[in-house]
Amino acid sequence: MILLAPMEGLLDHILRDVLTRVGGVDRCVSEFIRVTDQLLPKRVFTRIVPELLHGGRTAAGVPVHPQLLGSDVNCLAENAARLAELQPEGIDLNFGCPAKCVNRHRGGAVLLDEPELIHDIVAAVRRAVPAGIMVSAKMRLGYMDDSRTLDVARAIHAAGASEIVVHARTKADGYKPPAYWERIAAVREAVPVTLIANGEIWTVEHAALARERSGCEHLMLGRGMVADPGLALRVAGLRAEPLPWAQLLPLMAAFFGQVRATVAPRHQGGRLKQWLHYLRRAYPEAEAAYAELRTVNAADELARRLFGTAA
Secondary structure: OEEEOOEOOOEOHHHHHHHHHHOOOOEEEEEEEEOOOOOOOHHHHHHHOHHHHHOOEOOOOOEEEEEEEOOOHHHHHHHHHHHHOOOOOEEEEEEOOOOHHHHHOOOHHHHHHOHHHHHHHHHHHHHHOOOOOEEEEEEEEEOOOOOOHHHHHHHHHHOOOOEEEEEEEEOOOOOOOOOOHHHHHHHHHHOOOEEEEEOOOOOHHHHHHHHHHHOOOEEEEOHHHHHOOOHHHHHOOOOOOOOOHHHHHHHHHHHHHHHHHHOOHHHHHHHHHHHHHHHOOOOHHHHHHHHHHOOOOOHHHHHHHHHOOOO
């Protein structure tokens, strides 16, 4: 099983749509939906996860599990119950976000120092939603260190979660390489639950090492999939070679078309160049295009020069 990671500010519903068209992805997890002290209207859930209006799946048919983030046990449970009315296949809980602004308000990775609270959150959400809706969680190895990794994993499992994604770094590690996949192996031995390894998987070779060192068959791909949209297909053994640039361009055009239809004009060019920036890692053509278009902001001009049309 290969999951597409939640990536705030990058991997939204538009990029999920385009990347799942390529193939190889079995499930997506959405960017987090922040829960503080109020019951959110359904339109908040469908704005962040518009797939909920279409059976909870991308256009390619890949299920999307909305992700909730917060620390108020009762409020998270109430919001999970409302979200469940939209009938997602599953609901994920975020205990991994390393962003300072999120952690400062008791969200994401900062909760990894409070396994008892994590247990209460997961248990309350599990009780609040129908049995047929999966509840899962995403965690890191820890906040400032990994001394409580097993405590957190055991708390999540004991509270009734069906799956745990482990990002193989602490909050203090941020996104700096390496990822410590071997430390996930202890989690796999400690909790009898489906475990998914995540972090720093950029290539097929990385995927093989992550599986070997973690002992996990299942993987979650994030930035590596954004940089190399054919990566999931190759990791799954469904394709031998990277997706050619000529096949990627129509997907990028479809992405930019959706961006232009839904994103404010001043941000449209930035979204395209953001993806081009990641693609530079795997495609020399993206490197050349990024250099050429770096200072271009007009959407029509970007489309004309990259795709040969302003439409």
